[in-house]
Amino acid sequence: MATHLITGAGSGIGAAVAQRLLERGDELWLLARDAGRARELAQRFGGARTVVGDLEEPERLSWALSQQELPGRLDSLHHIAGVVELGGIDELTPKIWNSTLAANLVAPAELTRLLLPQLRVARGHVLFVNSGAGLRANPQWAAYAASKHGLKALADALREEERGHGVKVTSVYPGRTATPMQEKVHSQEGKEYDPGRWIQPGAVATTLLTALDLPGGGAEVTDLSVKPVA
Template sequence: MSTYVITGAGSGIGRLVAERLHARGDALIVLARSARRAAELIAAFPGSAAVIADLADPSALAAAIDEAGLPAEIDGIVHGAGIVELGAVADLPRDAWTSQLTVNLVAPAELTRLLLPRVRAARGHVLFVNSGAGLNAHPGWAAYAASKHGLKALADALRGEEGPHGVRVTTVYPGRTATPLQEKVHEQEGAAYDADRWIDPASVATAIMTALDLPRDAVISDLSVRPGPR
């Protein structure tokens, strides 16, 4: 049995990864922004534990982790949470930049830093669910893409730094995936949402599980998942 910390376990890709890990008997530690949300997730994944903290406030993570009383070894962190607010550079307010950079980049960096001694002890794995926007920035996507480009840089640097400690680091770049986040993107774009046009989140979850379960003689450093032909 392995122990995984997961952000974004409440919906979308993170939810499916959590379901698969829990179903095979792995121990889950879910990050929840409130006690109510933590109770919901623990009910969904019996036997799991929770860290109660809001990724919008990374300064609160250290105290939340101390309070949670986590085990000395953590086999993996799956960074699945994220937010998006689209807009042209000429129009997007400062708060939209700050919130996306905080939740999508600063919080994962801080959570990783705080948990790294436990991950090192397990010779574990840090996996970042990034986005195609972490590789290419399109009009209207500047702030979100900047946060995801930064997340790629974080993963690349971490991989080089932690390899000597036996820690593996993976970034997964899903294309447009049929999740609640994608539905929100369509609302912001003013476009009709058709889930059948996009990647099934279960397919991305399969890619993530493949990376996590790869034998220790190898690591999937970067993995792009794109919509297949229709």
Template sequence: MAVMATHVITGAGSGIGAAVARRLHERGDGLVLHARDAGRARELAAAFPGAATLVGDLADPDRLSWALSHQSPPDRVDSLLHIAGVVDLGPVGDLTPRTWHHQLNVNLIAPAELTRLLLPQLRAAQGHVVFVNSGAGLNASANWSAYAASKHGLKALADSLRQEEHAHGVRVTSVYPGRTAGPMQVKVHSQEGREYDPARWIDPESVATALLAALDLPRDAEVNDLTIRPGR
């Protein structure tokens, strides 16, 4: 009898994360959904019946180890899907350390720390770590320095982790979506002073389809880097 796969997902509340969680939930896989606080955990548990939750603030990665030690992390982790992210645009001349720290903490340091904390389970299951990066993780534009720096760092984290864990059978994939319709894109357009039209951008379901293809690939192959661009 096949063992049901268990996926730990950050960012399952909206956008790409919600689309991925919904698809995995519909096919009967086990979900452990990360939430920043207990209230959010209750919302996610209601949205995905049967899913477990893990509570910890990605904006405060120093406390994630303490938070997880007071909960029951899953015994098995077939995949760890880092999908949560924050963005705050602005020129280098205006960005404060607070803005830099927030994006680096959520987008880079917290994924590194969650990976470290769940690595024993990932090794045991010969699991898969997926980092949902961004086009900004490959090219930095004006006003995107802090976000792009966090995502360039996320690429480095993934590339190093892939080499370190290959011998343990852990696969590592970076996904680089272009602009994708969702709450983050609403904020970006607001900060850019532009009108938001979701029809112009990638549907989160399309990113979920590509991500799941990488996740479901047979064991004889591994998708290292997956770049997705708007088709319109």
């Protein structure tokens, strides 16, 4: 039985991944931003363990995790949680820049650092749900795209640094996906939201698990893009 830690399991892609892994009998540890959210996740995903830590305060993650039980080994770490705020560069304040970079880039870096010992023991796998915005930047998306470009750099550097420890690293770049975040984006864009037009969370979950379950010890999936057909 493999052991996995997932961020963002409360909805969308993270919930789809958590459900798939739970159904196949793996051990789940789910990161929650507070105790109330942890109780919700424990009830929703019966048998899963929870860890409390706020990704919007990455400087506190080390202390938070040191106060809680953690798995002794970790077969995979899934960075799926994220935040988005659209706006022109002439509108984006330092507060928005800092909160976006904290949750989308600094927190994944810090959480990875703190869990690397467990990942090295298992010769595990770190999976980053990035975004098409991690490969290109469009108007109004500067802060989010910058955080996701940085996340790609983090993944690429981590892959090379941890190669000797047998830790694999995969980045997945989904296009627009039918999640609560996408609904918020449409609201900010002033557009009507039709979830049927976009990638379903289960499709991205399948992509992540395909990379995770790749047979053969001599290969790894490094980067995958997933786009809506329409």
